[in-house]
Ligand SMILES: CC(C)[C@H](C(=O)O)[C@@H](O)C(=O)O
């Protein structure tokens with residue numbers, strides 16, 4: 001049987017607290033299903049490393065990671081020591097781009113046992129997937145400042161889209177939607193305000209959609225779309241969005257299911273030319289770091305997505321069932337109204353594999 | 354006493370249904386308080402006009418509107434006849450820019466009698482103001498397409514910010530926050546992803562904030578900020594945001610208070626060099642137009658904001674009280690769970706002035 005090489009990168013803050021729980025569950029599930037996982041533990045892609053070396057990653061980071069089958073990533077960013085845009089552009093966003101992880105897949109689901117912040121919603125009422133473009137669009141460091149430091153200062157920020165980049169994420173989303181029962185795809189846009197890129201994005205959705213006549217397409221402007229995540233969550237099945245809009249929707253969606261401490265994500269290079277990366281949606285959370293109270297579910301669920309991507313659907317399902325049971329029976333971390341520690345909750349999930 | 358000249362522009366769709374109710378209430382309140390309002394009814398800035406003339410507005414629109422003290426505006430956009438970006442850039446967005454209405458003020462408040470989509474929230478728990486930059490930033494038609502129509506197609510969209518533009522909206526927001534009990538200002542950002550404009554925006558917030566030491570400033574990335582609108586709405590007092598982020602937050606915020614049918618807005622040129630514009634946050638809503646079921650409160654409340662801006666605080670308060678009473682006692686439109694028509698609800702509010 002194949003041995004999968006996994007880079008385990010805790011990063012910063014609660015990344016260091018939740019990653020061990022993710023590993024604990026991966027070990028349990030790999031024992032049960034006889035999956036061979038070989039972990040390489042990496043202390044870079046962290047602000048600690050930056051403070052020691054003046055850079056976020058060693059020069060040979062690509063060479064070290066390229067042989068990996070996947071990267072299992074905690075969280076990065078520690079504002080007190082390194083500005084966010086330095087730490088993130090020097091690690092996570094670099095992985096997404098240079099390893100061409102152009103799909104950022106983020107499931108949103110209301111679980112039994114988790115108090116829903118939306119009144120009257122039951123498990124089953126919220127269950128959709130956000131497909132976020134992950135390599136281009138609004139996230140750039142292109143542009144610049146003119147008349148800097150004066151009252152006439154002008155700043156230009158460029159968003160860059162390509163047909164290649166838009167079409168492949170739209171295609172992925174249409175394929176996904178086509179495989180699901182409801183075959184419904186929401187396309188996030190803002191063509192009424194962002195007058196060049198977004199009408200173009202809409203037209204690419206139309207063009208790509210031609211090949212998927214069975215999928216119902218609903219284009220929605222990002223403003224009203226966020227409103228509907230709150231007012232009509234049952235309306236959504238698959239939601240495809242540009243980099244920025246997907247970022248917003250994939251924090252808002254999980255918030256409507258109780259806590260972003262549950263939300264996992266998969267940064268995929270579907271062609272497997274580069275390792276894909278699996279990480280919680282949440283960040284390093286300096287405000288709660290050091291107390292061992294972070295919810296480990298997002299990290300653990302991200303591990304399940306990793307095994308699914310590697311072809312082990314059964315292992316994925318076993319982890320999801322253990323998570324489901326633990327959310328109902330406890331123990332639960334404080335964000336879920338409980339008093340358990342990160343470790344308690346991680347152990348409980350591992351034991352239930 | 355002064356006679357205020359008001360341009361009344363219904364626009365499209367439900368704009369035509371709610372504007373008459375707004376006018377009804379303005380007439381009632383102006384009778385009660387002896388305010389002289391002189392209305393000019395305008396049928397352009399609508400897609401109907403576009404279909405007749407091939408343009409959204411007559412060539413002399415500026416000359417016609419410049420003498421006005423305010424513009425009372427319904428909604429614009431009718432996708433079936435004119436692409437959104439044509440209708441909007443040809444009217445509403447033109448007003449905002451050419452009349453330099455650089456503040457878009459959007460109150461968010463949970464009312465008694467309105468079922469809240471967030472579990473367990475009471476009136477008083479949600480009460481904040483979104484201050485949106487309204488003339489620059491992400492909303493531009495600058496940029497273009499390269500290799501158009503080929504597989505190599507690349508699209509660039511430019512966002513443009515100025516120190517002048519950012520500082521004045523930040524200053525306005527700091528002033529507002531300083532006058533309120535809590536003196537708390539949330540600054541929406543995304544400096545970790547949008548690597549040029551947003552770190553710069555943060556630095557302008559720091560610079561402008563120096564003059565307001567009594568205001569507590571909390572910078573939040575737009576992704577987690579939308580999550581917190583749902584999870585911790587009580588955290589917010591004044592929220593200042595760029596054009597796009599303000600657009601999103603000012604639909605999402607009202608959604609958390611039950612319906613965007615309540616949300617008003619004021620597009621202000623605080624220096625009064627140009628007329629300011631008052632309009633509901635909602636759009637022309639083709640899906641419900643023609644049934645006389647649109648909620649007129651956003652339009653009516655926008656009228657209250659107009660009178661407040663013109664200096665009639667007492668008239669503003671009287672309208673708000675009539676709205677409050679009607680939300681508790683009915684009649685209510687379907688979006689609020691009632692069965693009343695737009696007209697019923699408008700009449701009830703007018704009678705309670
Ligand atoms: C940390 C940040 C750059 C990142 C993003 O905006 O993509 C995060 O919010 C996410 O969603 O993964």
Ligand SMILES: CC(C)[C@H](C(=O)O)[C@@H](O)C(=O)O
Nearest residue numbers: 192193223430441600634636
């Ligand atoms: C119609 C549209 C261009 C407009 C905007 O995005 O500004 C609307 O959503 C609003 O919020 O006033």
